[in-house]
Amino acid sequence: MEYLKTIIEALILASETPLSIEKIAEIIGNVDKKEVYRQLHDIVREYKDRDGGICLQEVAGGFQFRTRSDMAPWIKKLKGVKYSLTPAALETLAIIAYHQPVVKSEIDKIRGVDAGGPLKRLLDRKLVRIVGRKDVPGKPIIYGTTKRFLEVFNLRDLSELPTIQELKELEE
Amino acid sequence: MAYEIRLDIFEGPLDLLLYLIKKNEIDIYNIPIALITYQYLQYMEIMRSLNLDLAGEYLVLASTLIHIKSRLLLPREEKDDFEEEPDPRAELVKQLLEYQSYKEAALCLDSRLLLERDVFKRSYGINETDVAGDDETELNLFDLVKAFQNLVSRMDKQELLEIKGERMSLSDRINEIMERLAQVQPLMFTDIIEEAADKRSVIYTLLAILELMKLRMVKAYQSGPFGVIKIFTAF
Numbered sequence: 184m185e186y187l188k189t190i191i192e193a194l195i196l197a198s199e200t201p202l203s204i205e206k207i208a209e210i211i212g213n214v215d216k217k218e219v220y221r222q223l224h225d226i227v228r229e230y231k232d233r234d235g236g237i238c239l240q241e242v243a244g245g246f247q248f249r250t251r252s253d254m255a256p257w258i259k260k261l262k263g264v265k266y267s268l269t270p271a272a273l274e275t276l277a278i279i280a281y282h283q284p285v286v287k288s289e290i291d292k293i294r295g296v297d298a299g300g301p302l303k304r305l306l307d308r309k310l311v312r313i314v315g316r317k318d319v320p321g322k323p324i325i326y327g328t329t330k331r332f333l334e335v336f337n338l339r340d341l342s343e344l345p346t347i348q349e350l351k352e353l354e355e
Numbered sequence: 356m357a358y359e360i361r362l363d364i365f366e367g368p369l370d371l372l373l374y375l376i377k378k379n380e381i382d383i384y385n386i387p388i389a390l391i392t393y394q395y396l397q398y399m400e401i402m403r404s405l406n407l408d409l410a411g412e413y414l415v416l417a418s419t420l421i422h423i424k425s426r427l428l429l430p431r432e433e434k435d436d437f438e439e440e441p442d443p444r445a446e447l448v449k450q451l452l453e454y455q456s457y458k459e460a461a462l463c464l465d466s467r468l469l470l471e472r473d474v475f476k477r478s479y480g481i482n483e484t485d486v487a488g489d490d491e492t493e494l495n496l497f498d499l500v501k502a503f504q505n506l507v508s509r510m511d512k513q514e515l516l517e518i519k520g521e522r523m524s525l526s527d528r529i530n531e532i533m534e535r536l537a538q539v540q541p542l543m544f545t546d547i548i549e550e551a552a553d554k555r556s557v558i559y560t561l562l563a564i565l566e567l568m569k570l571r572m573v574k575a576y577q578s579g580p581f582g583v584i585k586i587f588t589a590f
Contacts, residue, residue, distance in 0.1 A: 295416065
């Protein structure tokens, strides 16, 4: 299909969330996923070669157009926003990301301090979600990370996170 | 003794302890408990003098430290077998190391190219950190209850007296609402309440929405006072 790459590019730009290969194939119909994948990587390369302010990034199980990281100072002037997570929220998020599915008491125990506040902020920002309830007395809520977490933290999937073991080696 | 005060950065008692260990360049596997406890208590004193709200957890760790010290001071029991007694510090060291590795993981997360900090994507009409537009305010449960009262008072009183045998359960209603949200978003609060045939199903509908809000499965937004309440999924 001559047009395929053009369609894919347009779809990704118009999508609010990272667009997966499956979704693209489903929308276009009658197209091989491998072909979509090939075209996607063509686009990724084209943007890279162009060396402009935008790049196509594979993130959270899909593809998304993003600004180049060194453009951040200018964009911050435009938007006037500051993305910030407190160290407490980051620690809580790290524990959930590595430990999921996890209940609050386990998070509290690791951090040695109550995680209620940071947990609420993470829920509000949709970086973590309630996965269910643990079948133990009290039926505590189980938490896990969201797709949004992958999107925000620039991760293709959870396996892209370095393991705790790797982190330890890094430190030594 | 002059102390470098960096109170705002302590994320909890373990964090303070790790800081002290690093500051004194101590081997984490061989913590001089007396020294660390002394410094730890001094920090607690500083925090108290600054009127900082000391979380109970700080006291718990202080007592743990003192407990460990007292166990170290006690002479070891003579045992017939050669079983070595565990180091009273082992448990704390394990906890510290685990916490340290997650602290490391948190830093590693923070060093990534974060969306809305280092990289940006196109912004859309609906911002996902704030599903509502500028003029919509997020509602709490009480607003929803009030809206429910308004609706019920508008319903025909005669109709409310009818008794129907139909049974429904809260989880059915929750599932129905989630299914519909999966198809269309947002759902109008008035629509789902008004389509309910009788008082019973109105109540179940409201309870279902309240439960979903409590579980953070859905969010409700309203554009101004008396506006239409819209319900979105929260993920």
